[in-house]
Amino acid sequence: MKLRTMVQMMGGAAAPAYLAAMRLMTPVHRVAWLAAASKHGVLELLRAGPRELGEIAEALDAPPESIEALRTWMRHGVLLDELHDDGHRYRLHGRLARHMADPAHPELAALAESLISVHVAGIYGALDHLRDGRPFASLDAPVVARVSEMTAPVMREVIDAHVPKHGPARLLELGCGSGRHLRYACERNPELEALGIELDPAIVTSTRRALGKAALADRARVRQGDLRTLELDERFDVVTMFNLVYYFPVAERGAVIAKAASWVKDGGALLIVTACRGGTLANNMMDLWFSGIREAGPLPEPEALVQQLRDAGLEPEAPARMLPGEAYYALVARRQSSQPT
Numbered sequence: 001m002k003l004r005t006m007v008q009m010m011g012g013a014a015a016p017a018y019l020a021a022m023r024l025m026t027p028v029h030r031v032a033w034l035a036a037a038s039k040h041g042v043l044e045l046l047r048a049g050p051r052e053l054g055e056i057a058e059a060l061d062a063p064p065e066s067i068e069a070l071r072t073w074m075r076h077g078v079l080l081d082e083l084h085d086d087g088h089r090y091r092l093h094g095r096l097a098r099h100m101a102d103p104a105h106p107e108l109a110a111l112a113e114s115l116i117s118v119h120v121a122g123i124y125g126a127l128d129h130l131r132d133g134r135p136f137a138s139l140d141a142p143v144v145a146r147v148s149e150m151t152a153p154v155m156r157e158v159i160d161a162h163v164p165k166h167g168p169a170r171l172l173e174l175g176c177g178s179g180r181h182l183r184y185a186c187e188r189n190p191e192l193e194a195l196g197i198e199l200d201p202a203i204v205t206s207t208r209r210a211l212g213k214a215a216l217a218d219r220a221r222v223r224q225g226d227l228r229t230l231e232l233d234e235r236f237d238v239v240t241m242f243n244l245v246y247y248f249p250v251a252e253r254g255a256v257i258a259k260a261a262s263w264v265k266d267g268g269a270l271l272i273v274t275a276c277r278g279g280t281l282a283n284n285m286m287d288l289w290f291s292g293i294r295e296a297g298p299l300p301e302p303e304a305l306v307q308q309l310r311d312a313g314l315e316p317e318a319p320a321r322m323l324p325g326e327a328y329y330a331l332v333a334r335r336q337s338s339q340p341t
Contacts, residue, residue, distance in 0.1 A: 030080050034100055035116045037077065038109035043092070043101035051091035101166045112144030117143065122289045129292055136292035141200065148243050154243050154322045155181050155273060158330050162271055165189050165240050172263055173197070173238040174227050175244040179207040182220045183311050196222040197230060228252065228261060235265035241284050244303070246290045250297040254308045261312035264335045270314055272331040276302050279327030309333040 037043045045051060046057050057070055072092055077083035082094035092098050113142075116141055129136055129204045159181065163171060168191045172181055176196025186192050198204045204224040211220045223230075239260050248256050251320050257270075264270050276300045291298040302319040311315040314333035322328050 047101035048093040
């Protein structure tokens, strides 16, 4: 090829811009390949050891006529340096592929999947939705829940600070999901009794099973329900709302927080941990997606939450930023002992 032809292919004077655009291909292809390899169990299969193409096809239940397409797809992993192919078998090679295959880091695989199914879909499709007046589809709840595990250390820090470590106490977690935080709190305090509320019946079933396996079913209960219509006669020392506020429309949030506050006993506290407006690309992506879901709403402002906590009869502390450089906050609000519940 003549140099002149190459320069023309690269846009002539705009060559630096063409090169910059081409450099975007590798990271986009990498996350898409890793997300698919994780979703369909290829990483898990290869973690157990090298595999021939036929073994991978069998595991995927791929028909014989798809074998060449699968070979080409696997070669993409090799070109991305995430796989090694010795001519007979494939094995994991790249650091990302190896870590994402490790069951100790499920949030990494979930992040890759969410980058494709949420971030790319949301950014690329946002203007179509805005132009047509169509809401975004609801988020893939299992993927979002798995990504949220990345913030689990923040919840543990908040629990350590505000849930008693010793002595009888009662905890209510609204939107308890997998029950991870219920388990942590109960294992931390052997006299703690906890109740989790979860909307999804399937998650309720799996969480109850997990609590049973952890020998905590006698102290940690899970109940299915929508907290907006839920009736509880109980009162608790601590009520938590972790990564939950933005699942409600803005117009409903004051009533939701008031409902949560009504279950706080005298001297108890309501703990809210949430992403808020602002922050990094990841946070802004969440804001974009939730803003476009009809049954949810944009990320909250910390000041608005503080006022809603006051309106609910609690005394809030100043919001605490939990992640450096990110608009991710913990809010603590207490009910004074002299106040009626």
